[in-house]
Amino acid sequence: MNTVIETHSVTHRYGKVAAVQDLQLSVPEGSIYAFLGPNGAGKTTTIKLILNLLQPTEGRATIFGVDSTRLGPAEFERIGYVSENQQLPDWMTVQQLVDFCRPMYPRWDTNFCSKMLKDFLLPADKKMKNLSRGMRMKASLLISLAYRPRLLVLDEPFTGLDPVMRDEVIHGILELTEQENWSVFISSHDIHEVERFADWIGFIDGGRLRLGESTSNLQVRFKRLDCVVPEGSHFASPVPRSWLMPEISSRSFRVIESEYIPGESEKRLVGLLPGAIDITVADLSLREIFVGLAQSSSNNS
Amino acid sequence: MSMAFHFFKRDLRRVWWLYSICFLVYAAEGIFTAFYPPLQDWALVGNALVARGLISFSILHLLVLVVLVAQLVQEDPPVGSTAFWLTRPVSRASLLLSKTAGLGLVLLIPVFVNTAALSKFGFSPGDLALAAAEILAHQCSFVFPIAAIAALTPNFRWYGAAAIGLAVGIGVVLFIPANGFNGGFVLDRNAVIALSNTRAFLVESILIASGGLVLAHQYLTRRTRRSIILAGCAAGAYILIAGFWPWSFGNVAPIHADHAPFEPSKVALEVRPIQLNRRGFPGGGFAGAVSLGIYIQVPKGFSGEGIDAALSLSGIPEDLYVRVRSANPKMTTPDGTAIRTFNQIPAGSLSSDSAVAAALGGIPVYSYFLGDSGSAVLAVVDTDTFQRYRDSPVRIVDDFDLVAERYQVAAEIPIVKGGQFTFGRVSVRIMDLVPRPDGVTLVVLKSTILLSPDSSALLGSNPSDPRLRGDPVFLLVNRSRREAVPINPTITRTGIGDSYLSGMLYQQNDQMPFGGGGGANAPVLDKHWLAGATLVCLERVPVFEFRKTAEVDLLKLGEPWLATKNGYEHTLAMEVNTPQAFSLPKPEYPEDLVRAGVEGTVVVELSIAKDGSVTWAKAIESPDPRLSALAEAAVIKGRFKPAIHDGVPSAYRMRIPISFSAQEQMPDPEGRVPR
Numbered sequence: 005m006n007t008v009i010e011t012h013s014v015t016h017r018y019g020k021v022a023a024v025q026d027l028q029l030s031v032p033e034g035s036i037y038a039f040l041g042p043n044g045a046g047k048t049t050t051i052k053l054i055l056n057l058l059q060p061t062e063g064r065a066t067i068f069g070v071d072s073t074r075l076g077p078a079e080f081e082r083i084g085y086v087s088e089n090q091q092l093p094d095w096m097t098v099q100q101l102v103d104f105c106r107p108m109y110p111r112w113d114t115n116f117c118s119k120m121l122k123d124f125l126l127p128a129d130k131k132m133k134n135l136s137r138g139m140r141m142k143a144s145l146l147i148s149l150a151y152r153p154r155l156l157v158l159d160e161p162f163t164g165l166d167p168v169m170r171d172e173v174i175h176g177i178l179e180l181t182e183q184e185n186w187s188v189f190i191s192s193h194d195i196h197e198v199e200r201f202a203d204w205i206g207f208i209d210g211g212r213l214r215l216g217e218s219t220s221n222l223q224v225r226f227k228r229l230d231c232v233v234p235e236g237s238h239f240a241s242p243v244p245r246s247w248l249m250p251e252i253s254s255r256s257f258r259v260i261e262s263e264y265i266p267g268e269s270e271k272r273l274v275g276l277l278p279g280a281i282d283i284t285v286a287d288l289s290l291r292e293i294f295v296g297l298a299q300s301s302s303n304n305s
Numbered sequence: 306m307s308m309a310f311h312f313f314k315r316d317l318r319r320v321w322w323l324y325s326i327c328f329l330v331y332a333a334e335g336i337f338t339a340f341y342p343p344l345q346d347w348a349l350v351g352n353a354l355v356a357r358g359l360i361s362f363s364i365l366h367l368l369v370l371v372v373l374v375a376q377l378v379q380e381d382p383p384v385g386s387t388a389f390w391l392t393r394p395v396s397r398a399s400l401l402l403s404k405t406a407g408l409g410l411v412l413l414i415p416v417f418v419n420t421a422a423l424s425k426f427g428f429s430p431g432d433l434a435l436a437a438a439e440i441l442a443h444q445c446s447f448v449f450p451i452a453a454i455a456a457l458t459p460n461f462r463w464y465g466a467a468a469i470g471l472a473v474g475i476g477v478v479l480f481i482p483a484n485g486f487n488g489g490f491v492l493d494r495n496a497v498i499a500l501s502n503t504r505a506f507l508v509e510s511i512l513i514a515s516g517g518l519v520l521a522h523q524y525l526t527r528r529t530r531r532s533i534i535l536a537g538c539a540a541g542a543y544i545l546i547a548g549f550w551p552w553s554f555g556n557v558a559p560i561h562a563d564h565a566p567f568e569p570s571k572v573a574l575e576v577r578p579i580q581l582n583r584r585g586f587p588g589g590g591f592a593g594a595v596s597l598g599i600y601i602q603v604p605k606g607f608s609g610e611g612i613d614a615a616l617s618l619s620g621i622p623e624d625l626y627v628r629v630r631s632a633n634p635k636m637t638t639p640d641g642t643a644i645r646t647f648n649q650i651p652a653g654s655l656s657s658d659s660a661v662a663a664a665l666g667g668i669p670v671y672s673y674f675l676g677d678s679g680s681a682v683l684a685v686v687d688t689d690t691f692q693r694y695r696d697s698p699v700r701i702v703d704d705f706d707l708v709a710e711r712y713q714v715a716a717e718i719p720i721v722k723g724g725q726f727t728f729g730r731v732s733v734r735i736m737d738l739v740p741r742p743d744g745v746t747l748v749v750l751k752s753t754i755l756l757s758p759d760s761s762a763l764l765g766s767n768p769s770d771p772r773l774r775g776d777p778v779f780l781l782v783n784r785s786r787r788e789a790v791p792i793n794p795t796i797t798r799t800g801i802g803d804s805y806l807s808g809m810l811y812q813q814n815d816q817m818p819f820g821g822g823g824g825a826n827a828p829v830l831d832k833h834w835l836a837g838a839t840l841v842c843l844e845r846v847p848v849f850e851f852r853k854t855a856e857v858d859l860l861k862l863g864e865p866w867l868a869t870k871n872g873y874e875h876t877l878a879m880e881v882n883t884p885q886a887f888s889l890p891k892p893e894y895p896e897d898l899v900r901a902g903v904e905g906t907v908v909v910e911l912s913i914a915k916d917g918s919v920t921w922a923k924a925i926e927s928p929d930p931r932l933s934a935l936a937e938a939a940v941i942k943g944r945f946k947p948a949i950h951d952g953v954p955s956a957y958r959m960r961i962p963i964s965f966s967a968q969e970q971m972p973d974p975e976g977r978v979p980r
Contacts, residue, residue, distance in 0.1 A: 057386035077308075077394035085392040092389060093380070095319060107311050108394050 006033040008155050008187045009054055014063035016049055023049040025211040027063070031189055031204070035218075036177075038202035039191040042298055046211040047191040048089065051159050054189075055085060067155070081109055084148030087159035088141065094133035098126050098143050102150070109151035117150035123176070138169040145173065158190040162197045174201060195294035205290065207297050214297055219290060226293045227264040228286040233257050234279040241276060248300040252277075260288065260296040308395050312403035316377055317410075323373040324410065330369055331415050334362040335422035370411065374448060375464050377407040378455035383524045385459040401524040408452055412444045446509045449516025456523040457532055474540070478547050508547045515539030712778065715844040720748060720781065720835050728842050733779065735840065738832075746832050748781060748840075781830065783838040790830065892939035894965055903929050904967040907936040908960050915954040917945045925960065936963040 009031035016024045024046045031037045041047050052058040054065050056072045065072040070079055093101060102121070106112045121128060124142040132140060141161060148156065156177070162170045177188060178201050192198050206216040215222075232255055243250055246263035257277060261269045270283050288296075317324070381390045381400055390400060420437045451468060458464040515536065523532040716726040718735075725734040738746055782789040830838075898904075905928030912920045922940040924933035940963065947954040 052386050055392055057391055077396050080392055080394040083392065089387050090389060090392070091387050093319075104311075104315055105393070108308065 007031055008033050009037075009065070009067050009189060011050070011054070011065040012063050014050075014053055014060045014065050016053055016058060017061045022061075022211050024053065024208075027208075027211075027213050029065075029206060029213060029216060031187065031206075033187050034185050035204045036188045036190065036198075036202050037204040037206060038195070038198035039189060039206045039208065040195055040198070040294055041191075041193065041208040043193050045193075045208045047193070047208060048087075048159055049211075050208065051087070051157055051189075051191060055083070055157065081111070081151065082154045084151070084153035084156040085159075086141070086144045086148050086157070086161055088137075088161075088163055089159065090144065092132050092140065092144060095131065097129050097131050098135075098146075099128040101132060101143065101147060102128075105147045105150070112151045114150075116152070117146065120146050120149060120176070124172070138165045141165060142169075142173070145176070149176075152186075154186060156186055156188045156190075158188065160191055160193070162192065162194075170197065177201070195291045199290040202290070205294075207294065209298065222290065222293055223287060225262060225264055226288045226296070227261050227269070228258065228288055228292070229261050229269065229273055229283060230256070230258050230286065231273060231277070231280040231283040233277050233281075237277055237279060239276050240278060243276065244272065248296040260292070262296075306399070306402070309399040309402035309406065312381065312390075312395065312400060313406045316380060316403065316407045319380055320373060320376045320407075323369065323376060324414070327366075327369045327373055327411065328414050328418070330362060330365045331418040335418040337362075366415075370448065371451060371468060373411055374408065374451050375455045375461055377411070378404060378452050378520075379458075379461065379464065382459055383456050383527050384529050397525050397527070401521060404452075404520075404524065408448055411448055412441060415444055416440045442509070442513065445516075446512040449520060450512050451516075453516045453519035453523070453532075453536060456520050457529060457536065475543075475547075478544050508543060511539055511543050511546065515542075712843040714841055716842040717782075717839045720838050720840055724840065726840075726842065728844070733840070733842065738835070746830055746835050748830070748835065778843040780841045780843065781835070781838050782841045783834055785837050786834070788834075789841070889943040889961075890939050892935045892963060892965070894935065898929075898931060898965075899967050902967050903932065904965045905929065905932065906962045906964045907932050908962050909936050909940045910960045911940050911943075913945045913947060913957045913959065915947050917947045917954075919943050919945070932965050935965075939963065 007030050009029060011027045011029040014024060014027040014029075015022060027046075027050060029050070039047055039050070049058065053060050054067055054072055056075045059073055067075065068079055068082065093104070096104060098121070102117060106114070106117075120126075124146060126139060126143055126146065127135075132143065135143065145161070158177075161173065165173065174197075177190075190198060190202070202219060204216070204218050205222055207214045217225075233252065235255055237252065237257070243259075246261060248260040248262055250259040251257070257273075257280065259273075263269075264285070266285075270285070273283060274280050381404070382388050383397075383400075416437050419440055420433055423433055423436060450471070454467045454471065455464050458467050515538075519532050519536045519539070522535055523529065526532075716728050716733075718724045718726050720735060720738070722735055722738055725732065727733075735748065738748060780789045906926075907924050907928070908926040909922050910925050911922040914920050919941050922937045924936055927933040927936070940961065947957065
């Protein structure tokens with residue numbers, strides 16, 4: 005499996021505070037990698053480290069196999085970056101912005117750009133500073149897609165977008181990735197935004213990567229177990245670390261098993277809760293997995 | 306390269322209006338400088354307005370440049386992690402190149418405009434080229450540091466705060482007592498001499514080099530912390546050199562060796578080192594320089610009025626030509642008592658008059674201020690202070706330079722509108738002749754000195770500055786009437802970014818303020834006087850120079866000079882042997898005056914040279930102008946035994962009364978009274 009982004013034990017500290025710690029990340033080529041985590045988890049810092057906007061305190065990151073600190077024009081011709089943190093030349097009109105960016109990219113696709121301009125309903129003669137937040141994000145997407153980058157890095161691209169506009173943007177990204185087989189690395193604090201199209205999930209919390217794997221793997225690995233237990237049941241021994249958010253009420257028990265093995269996981273449940281009957285195993289949505297992970301790590305911390 | 310040009314074009318589109326304002330400000334100033342409007346009767350008001358106008362230009366320069374540079378750099382800031390260019394395929398070197406091109410345009414505007422303005426003044430192409438280079442260097446010393454600040458700050462607010470901090474820091478450094486930022490970046494042919502102000506040269510070099518280096522480092526590496534450390538090192542070097550540079554060669558103290566120390570009785574002269582504050586002496590200034598203090602004892606509460614008269618009575622030998630700058634006129638006695646000082650009596654009013662007069666073939670010069678060049682400190686000390694201080698030893702602990710100078714005519718042109726001459730790197734043009742209702746004709750002149758602006762301090766502090774060829778003196782001279790009037794140069798700096806000092810020289814017959822003297826008695830410069838007059842430029846020529854290691858360990862001040870009710874007359878005998886007349890011709894006394902009963906005593910002030918000849922004479926009290934002329938004509942032919950000081954013949958200034966009695970028809974040659 006080829007990777008477009010890799011980090012090797014990357015750590016970044018702001019003073020004594022570590023925003024990212026020992027990060028091992030691997031983004032496969034052609035994937036739509038959703039980089040999830042609660043606010044302040046280290047998502048933006050990770051992206052900045054990958055794109056050499058910040059330099060790692062320890063470790064190293066590579067993008068297209070090139071060390072992030074050595075990224076140059078040749079690499080940036082293949083990378084599209086959209087972030088609401090990025091400063092745009094507000095004094096330019098949309099058209100001026102397009103005209104300014106075009107000469108930088110040999111592979112700039114004018115027709116594609118015109119099509120997006122039309123599809124996104126962007127007013128070409130309006131100054132950037134007079135655009136709404138969503139429009140600015142669209143304009144930013146426009147100048148990051150028009151040269152058909154091989155890797156699109158999106159940092160919280162949906163923040164502030166209304167649902168309609170969000171769907172439009174998602175639709176655009178999906179359509180493009182299917183056509184071009186681009187890799188997309190998209191950060192978000194809300195799984196709901198990306199669950200429809202992400203095929204890889206990375207979850208970061210407290211600066212550490214909690215998981216990073218394909219959604220199909222996750223859905224095989226994460227299951228919800230429900231069962232009926234005798235009144236007053238309690239655990240025979242400490243619960244395993246793979247159990248997330250175990251809830252026990254008077255006669256029922258529910259838990260998210262993060263290492264589900266058919267048959268084995270049920271046996272382990274019965275072993276820990278003697279008398280457990282009617283065990284049901286249910287698939288989880290990505291959202292449920294994300295919430296489980298988030299709450300679990302919150303409880304642990 | 307093409308990407309650099311692409312960004313450069315974008316920047317031009319972004320800040321073209323700021324470039325335009327910048328150009329307009331400089332162009333307006335250039336036009337103002339090149340085509341100075343002739344002044345009318347409101348000359349003085351106009352002069353003041355012009356001075357303020359030029360100051361406004363310099364403030365405008367500053368503001369426009371500060372904003373323009375920030376806009377240029379911070380459009381693509383190399384600091385922070387949110388800049389648009391950071392994730393675009395543009396190399397840092399290209400971006401730096403585009404910014405350098407943008408800054409280059411900023412630098413070229415004043416170079417172009419000022420050089421064009423200067424070309425109006427008849428300077429040679431070579432001088433203009435050098436001036437352009439100086440302007441460029443000066444601009445760089447401002448633009449590069451502020452560009453570096455812009456590159457280290459993420460937005461205009463931070464930039465503004467940092468720039469203000471830098472300005473305050475520089476201000477603090479410049480107030481360090483030992484400091485005096487004079488001189489500047491000079492690319493003159495005779496730069497070696499001009500660069501005697503090594504500190505200023507180094508300071509400017511540091512500003513240019515560190516500004517450029519930090520800017521380049523930040524763009525090429527984006528290692529902001531390291532860039533800040535680099536800037537900090539540069540700031541440290543700046544503080545060390547600008548604030549604590551221990552050597553300065555810009556201040557020379559040309560005192561004739563024969564006269565140091567000098568010990569007359571009624572005036573206490575002190576030769577003392579300036580800038581010994583780190584060694585326990587009061588005052589600031591420069592190590593190695595000396596200043597001459599002239600202490601005149603006066604009653605308490607003395608207002609300063611009449612100091613000129615006191616000086617003329619002092620008997621200071623005329624050839625004690627003093628050119629000293631006082632960096633700090635505040636003085637205290639060794640026991641801490643503050644001495645009241647009247648800052649900077651110009652050398653011109655002390656004794657250089659005679660040198661000027663000698664250059665004009667003996668034509669006496671009415672003493673106006675000759676500018677703020679070479680000065681001594683006049684300290685007025687009340688009796689008690691004087692008594693305490695007079696026995697205090699004053700030591701000279703450093704070397705000092707001694708320079709003797711004389712004047713010679715460098716240029717002379719008729720006084721006609723449009724007349725112009727170039728003297729070294731000084732251009733003088735007669736802009737207009739404006740008759741006033743009171744009969745005086747104002748001669749509106751303009752001098753343009755081809756200097757970088759921060760070299761302006763050299764004007765006074767470095768008499769050997771080759772560009773000025775000895776700090777020229779300008780006079781209006783009527784040789785047939787044997788009268789000369791120095792012109793008061795008003796030197797105004799036109800601020801950051803300009804290359805020259807634009808000065809308006811004008812003559813006025815008004816009373817000059819304290820210290821000038823002679824205004825009331827000066828000739829009325831009406832059209833008749835001016836018709837036969839010329840504009841003369843005198844240059845100072847060093848006669849000899851040497852360096853002396855002074856080891857004077859005790860310089861006692863003179864005996865107390867007891868004040869009388871009028872405050873100026875001394876009652877103790879002079880210790881200097883005063884001149885004695887060998888021959889003093891009788892003045893003519895025409896019969897018509899005798900018959901008309903025109904009589905009385907004319908007090909003539911005269912200067913007697915070492916050889917006993919009278920170098921000039923002027924009636925200062927007279928019952929009738931006709932008697933004045935007769936007395937002067939007689940006295941100028943006199944021969945004296947010169948004054949002897951420490952066994953050495955010395956020049957001397959004194960006054961003698963010449964009596965005209967209609968009855969006796971004879972002046973009394975024995976009645977002279979040394980004053």
